[in-house]
Amino acid sequence: MTPNSGPKGMQMTIRQMKRDAASILRGRRCQAAGRPEDLSMSYWRQSLHELVRDPLALTGLAILSVLITVAILAPFLAPYDPDDIQVERRMLWPCWDHPLGTDKFGRDILSRMIFGARLSLLMPSIIVITTLTVGTTVGLVSGFKGGLVDSLLMRLVDIKSSFPGLLLTLAIIGMLGPGILNAVIAMSITGWTGYARIIRGMTLQLREMEFVDAARCLGASDTYVIFRHILPNVISPVVLLATLNMGGAILSMAGLGFLGLGAQPPAAEWGSMLSDNRGFMFYAPYLVVVPGMGIMITVLAFNLLGDGLRDAMDPKSGRLAEEMRG
Numbered sequence: 001m002t003p004n005s006g007p008k009g010m011q012m013t014i015r016q017m018k019r020d021a022a023s024i025l026r027g028r029r030c031q032a033a034g035r036p037e038d039l040s041m042s043y044w045r046q047s048l049h050e051l052v053r054d055p056l057a058l059t060g061l062a063i064l065s066v067l068i069t070v071a072i073l074a075p076f077l078a079p080y081d082p083d084d085i086q087v088e089r090r091m092l093w094p095c096w097d098h099p100l101g102t103d104k105f106g107r108d109i110l111s112r113m114i115f116g117a118r119l120s121l122l123m124p125s126i127i128v129i130t131t132l133t134v135g136t137t138v139g140l141v142s143g144f145k146g147g148l149v150d151s152l153l154m155r156l157v158d159i160k161s162s163f164p165g166l167l168l169t170l171a172i173i174g175m176l177g178p179g180i181l182n183a184v185i186a187m188s189i190t191g192w193t194g195y196a197r198i199i200r201g202m203t204l205q206l207r208e209m210e211f212v213d214a215a216r217c218l219g220a221s222d223t224y225v226i227f228r229h230i231l232p233n234v235i236s237p238v239v240l241l242a243t244l245n246m247g248g249a250i251l252s253m254a255g256l257g258f259l260g261l262g263a264q265p266p267a268a269e270w271g272s273m274l275s276d277n278r279g280f281m282f283y284a285p286y287l288v289v290v291p292g293m294g295i296m297i298t299v300l301a302f303n304l305l306g307d308g309l310r311d312a313m314d315p316k317s318g319r320l321a322e323e324m325r326g
Helices: 006-026 041-052 055-072 109-145 147-161 165-176 180-190 193-206 210-217 222-258 270-280 286-313 317-325
Strands: none
Touching: 041 055, 041 286, 055 109, 055 286, 109 147, 109 180, 109 193, 109 222, 109 270, 109 286, 147 193, 165 180, 165 222, 180 222, 193 222, 210 222, 222 270, 222 286, 270 286
């Protein structure tokens, strides 16, 4: 009888396997993500250090900080009620009392721009958070479970992706009716598949890593492995993709508002302001230039910040960003 045979030898072997698994978990490194799996503080510190060295990213961050502050403090910063109609002051060009002029109802454009920042930032944020959550959940479950679950979820993604996103959004709004809430619901339904594909691909790589096998050897449940070992590795790409997608969401909401399918009058929203004043483009160009510039600057700020985050957090994420944009 060999020294390692029998119940006592088997117990020693099992204990050794558990020690090896624990050792792997302590020293795990995620080759797919190209960085330590446990998202150590040093990683985030280094990413922040790289971000603050990027002047374009800092410019985008500064612009967004100002816009968010203005949106939060809108009731205190706006000189007039954005919905206050003053017929005697209609169609005033920029002047001392109305720095950005007034519209056809005599409403102050500056006040409407300030209050419009709320809807123009909040609604796209809700869309991105919703699509990110749904897409990440589907991608994690599909990639980790594999087999029949993966096939069913990916067929669902393929079916949804077979319809043009804009056409499907318009169809859903056509069924629900125009309105900013219905526009948010429609865009949330149609926008999650890109996240699901990317996260699934990353999860398929991560589940084959040694630290995942080690966690399973120690008896960890699938839920624990997903939330403790898989999800932390996809956080930085998800944050990056969400930042880049904010610009697209803002443009989409503004486009729906311009078509009359988003925010409804008299709500102050930049896209609907363009729609309301498009007939005065040549007579009073400031009515369309001002909200158009607001949309352009906001989208540019998110893109600058997103590009900076991509370079700071993970150079490999540039490929993922291009896939999502495509």
